Amino acid sequence: MSKSLSAPTADADPEDHARLTIDLSALSDNWRLMARKSGTARTAAVLKADAYGTGLEPAARTFHAAGARDFFVATPAEGGRLRPIVPDARIFVLSGMWAGSERLFFEYDLVPVIASEEQLAVFMAALSEGADHPCALHVDTGMNRLGLTVADAVALAGDPARPASFSPVLLMSHLACADDPLNAMNRMQLDRFRAARKAYDGIEASLANSAGIFLGEDFHFDLTRPGIALYGGAAVNGMPNPMTPVVKAEARVLQVRHARAGETVSYGAAALLARDSRIAVAAIGYADGYLRSLSGAGVPLRQTGLSGASGYLHGRPVPLIGRVTMDLTHFDVTDLPEGAVKAGDFIELFGPNMPIETVARAGGTIDYVLLTGLGRRYGRHYVEKQR
Ligand SMILES: *Cc1c(COP(=O)(O)O)cnc(C)c1O
Numbered sequence: 405m406s407k408s409l410s411a412p413t414a415d416a417d418p419e420d421h422a423r424l425t426i427d428l429s430a431l432s433d434n435w436r437l438m439a440r441k442s443g444t445a446r447t448a449a450v451l452k453a454d455a456y457g458t459g460l461e462p463a464a465r466t467f468h469a470a471g472a473r474d475f476f477v478a479t480p481a482e483g484g485r486l487r488p489i490v491p492d493a494r495i496f497v498l499s500g501m502w503a504g505s506e507r508l509f510f511e512y513d514l515v516p517v518i519a520s521e522e523q524l525a526v527f528m529a530a531l532s533e534g535a536d537h538p539c540a541l542h543v544d545t546g547m548n549r550l551g552l553t554v555a556d557a558v559a560l561a562g563d564p565a566r567p568a569s570f571s572p573v574l575l576m577s578h579l580a581c582a583d584d585p586l587n588a589m590n591r592m593q594l595d596r597f598r599a600a601r602k603a604y605d606g607i608e609a610s611l612a613n614s615a616g617i618f619l620g621e622d623f624h625f626d627l628t629r630p631g632i633a634l635y636g637g638a639a640v641n642g643m644p645n646p647m648t649p650v651v652k653a654e655a656r657v658l659q660v661r662h663a664r665a666g667e668t669v670s671y672g673a674a675a676l677l678a679r680d681s682r683i684a685v686a687a688i689g690y691a692d693g694y695l696r697s698l699s700g701a702g703v704p705l706r707q708t709g710l711s712g713a714s715g716y717l718h719g720r721p722v723p724l725i726g727r728v729t730m731d732l733t734h735f736d737v738t739d740l741p742e743g744a745v746k747a748g749d750f751i752e753l754f755g756p757n758m759p760i761e762t763v764a765r766a767g768g769t770i771d772y773v774l775l776t777g778l779g780r781r782y783g784r785h786y787v788e789k790q791r
Pocket of ligand 1: 577615629630
């Protein structure tokens with residue numbers, strides 16, 4: 405299994421100003437690796453936000469072909485889009501059911517992950533006389549985001565007034581600090597989750613996101629819920645990323661400029677050239693999700709000591725220079741041989757040669773943000789690699 409997408413991008417489209425190459429075989433390899441690491445637990449796939457920007461339909465088909473039958477989305481509308489793609493799978497909706505959204509759950513056979521007492525009441529009211537529809541129950545073990553408190557969940561389980569038709573198919577919680585394996589919060593949440601689970605004997609349980617899977621068997625329970633790792637992201641801090649890169653983002657060079665020492669670059673005239681420079685102007689900007697905080701100079705973040713992001717071109721990193729603008733970004737290509745860079749070349753923004761987590765860090769953010777923020781203007785190319 406090769407980790408590099410060394411072959412040139414398939415089907416380069418001359419009309420693309422920027423393109424994404426999405427490696428579907430990497431998606432299935434990553435799902436299988438998460439399934440192996442999940443041991444005896446089943447492995448779901450988290451597909452929220454258009455499958456972390458990779459495209460809901462191709463991603464869902466790929467995970468389904470690899471063996472996934474449990475899927476998580478954020479909203480009922482996402483569940484509705486997913487249903488025809490995976491007709492035989494269980495689809496959990498993490499935001500749960502609110503008044504007004506009920507129809508989508510019944511029409512598309514979606515499982516609401518009940519997040520509060522109010523949602524539970526909406527769900528119970530929506531079940532018509534004797535009707536049966538599955539739900540999941542979210543307990544909050546430390547995020548203070550969604551879910552009943554452990555105490556309320558335990559009380560609900562033992563409440564004689566609890567509706568007989570309320571029997572969740574899954575009890576779940578979410579980890580706050582799983583990317584930091586030594587954080588004491590992980591054990592604390594595990595203990596609280598176990599306490600809640602005791603009250604829901606015989607019901608499947610799920611705790612681990614991508615990073616949680618790496619915390620080991622104790623955290624796996626019956627079903628794991630990887631997201632970012634499937635898409636090639638680095639789930640755990642301070643550990644080499646074992647996942648295969650999925651997305652390569654590239655932008656076309658529109659022009660190579662020569663500028664003199666002492667001149668400035670981009671808005672704010674904030675990047676002052678210390679040497680005579682060659683600058684490649686690439687057709688990518690913050691409107692494509694290439695964040696302004698990646699800028700080489702001239703945004704407040706740079707005063708924190710972060711140096712800004714780099715692209716990758718003709719075998720070496722090329723640093724951003726000046727502020728990222730809406731549609732255009734400057735890269736310093738002075739260290740490449742004269743004439744090496746031409747209009748029409750594609751700069752890799754992130755991908756196999758420029759890890760997405762490195763780019764994200766340079767912009768003061770995380771890979772999740774770069775993936776889910778990919779704009780609509782890219783040409784999208786799906787490839788299957790032989791491994
Ligand atoms: C997004 C999400 C996941 C997936 O998390 P990753 O860190 O991307 O693996 C799992 N569970 C819940 C509740 C989520 O919101």
